[in-house]
Amino acid sequence: MSDTRGYIRLPSPAHILSAASAGGKHEENGPLGGGFDVTDATGSDKFGKDTWEDAESEMQRLTLGAAMRKIGKTDADIDAVFAGDLQNQCVGSNYGLLDFDIPYFGLYGACSTSAEALILGSIFVTLQAPEHTGIAAAVASSHNSAAERQFRNPIEYGGQRAPTSQWTVTGAGAFILGHDGDGNLPVVSDVLIGRSVDLGINDLNNMGAAMAPAALDTLERYFEATGSRPENYDLILTGDLGREGSAILSDFMSADGYEIGEKYTDCGLMIYDIDGTDKHAGGSGCGCSASVLAAGILPRMMSGELKNVLFMATGALMSPASVWQGKNIPGICHLVHIQKQE
């Protein structure tokens, strides 16, 4: 394979000036629970709202607000926000960010939206237009209960889940991107834009298998484009392949001569203690990769424990109607290379 399309080395690395995350009750009880900036003290996952859909919007609102407050930024300091979620017509983001007086780009990349937003935000801040502050925000979220009733059934039905099923994360992540002289901040140095990959998977209960070929395509192209190998990184992290998809990715990479084993994990395997629980193959959703990056990875980069991370958010580009109509589930995977420079 000699195709390196989609690879971009940014003309100037984008600093991740700030990040914040939200998590619901299952996420708070998981391994990263202490790291969330926004949680729901009632344990209801409603975040003070009347509907699951509004609860998701509220997580976006609170999480972006928290990220801005950490660095003392107001609406006027931010040139644009790139945001998305899984709800029909992306209303989680539309309503969640309505209170912010910030120019708005809505995105839909399924569960890859966190990386799509980081890529576009990082490109955007390199513009350095004279009218700009040079700061952009990236936000993504999902809510388990909103996703269940939209994509599957209302949770009250108690439908049985397959072992390859994943658990949509109730969570959000927000990131503020810009340029800053502080060499201590993690930077987005280069990225690889994913392309859609369809290998014929059509099982709505096995999204990991549907998305793994896209992760393979993206990661191999990235190694090809950069001449690097797994051992050059501290961590290679997919967004929500879960147990099933992660195993497929590792096996296929190995068959192509890349042993990613010890360097590799998946956000969906980090956010819950999945063994023996009803999380089955692990977490998923736009909020999975976004909240794990903000709550679990960037703090370890700030502390110096991790210096060189490949963040690869994966998405399944389907709708319930498209699968009912007999179509396959294509996957996509966008890669963001995050480095700590010292």
Next chain:
Amino acid sequence: MSDTRGYIRLPSPAHILSAASAGGKHEENGPLGGGFDVTDATGSDKFGKDTWEDAESEMQRLTLGAAMRKIGKTDADIDAVFAGDLQNQCVGSNYGLLDFDIPYFGLYGACSTSAEALILGSIFVTLQAPEHTGIAAAVASSHNSAAERQFRNPIEYGGQRAPTSQWTVTGAGAFILGHDGDGNLPVVSDVLIGRSVDLGINDLNNMGAAMAPAALDTLERYFEATGSRPENYDLILTGDLGREGSAILSDFMSADGYEIGEKYTDCGLMIYDIDGTDKHAGGSGCGCSASVLAAGILPRMMSGELKNVLFMATGALMSPASVWQGKNIPGICHLVHIQKQE
């Protein structure tokens, strides 16, 4: 009002290297009918497919292909495609562009997606990364029958429509952006990114009223940012405000001292002969502004008839579920300034 946020003068104008459009049978019978590159000879609006959803995807596929062929470009010549539509999870674009081996950014800006894609595509091609060809594509579509059954009722129900209702356009537009020495091509010189505006409209049958305040916000900010006035342009064109929303925009602009009257029209009023037909307040949908720009405006710029156009695609950031849950319908409007330099 002294707020000029969202305004960007591009460091180098992006040339619109090529454009193509698709239209269904109602669109083909309208005033722009002769201008579409892709039509369905059967008059069924199925474009050879079995479902309305697949028909929309097929329009995207055929339209991007047509735009690429006009300038002899293949997949490998295009760095990235920015695309969106109105279907849940944007499957119109996901499946429609699957055959293209081009890195993919999915967007959701409701009916503003055509302008959102043109803005992000124009910014993207200014990157001039060494790995790049420097060419991007922007695609948007809608299909009346796919939209009716998703947002309202299956058309077989024969539900009565309100006078303020609009008719979702069956159509698509594709644009190829890059840089070229040919001074004869229209260029995107500057843009204004919209922000969400919510003035409390919650009538699903009056999207024009929901979106007009966003168009007002964007156009006044643009005049403020550039120090220009309506008389400086050959054409000011909104995406799909229809008869109702257009009248609101004109009235409010007039109250603020800007008489846009003779310079102003709306894509939703151009695509059909609406008087006495069932198109009511005019056309709407992602495909409305995209197909009118490609089939009706850019050819008049190429011929020199129009030299200076403000293209403002408007979107209503709601879902059926969000309106059923009692929420308002916020609007957004992204502006693209297109000039012919000689």
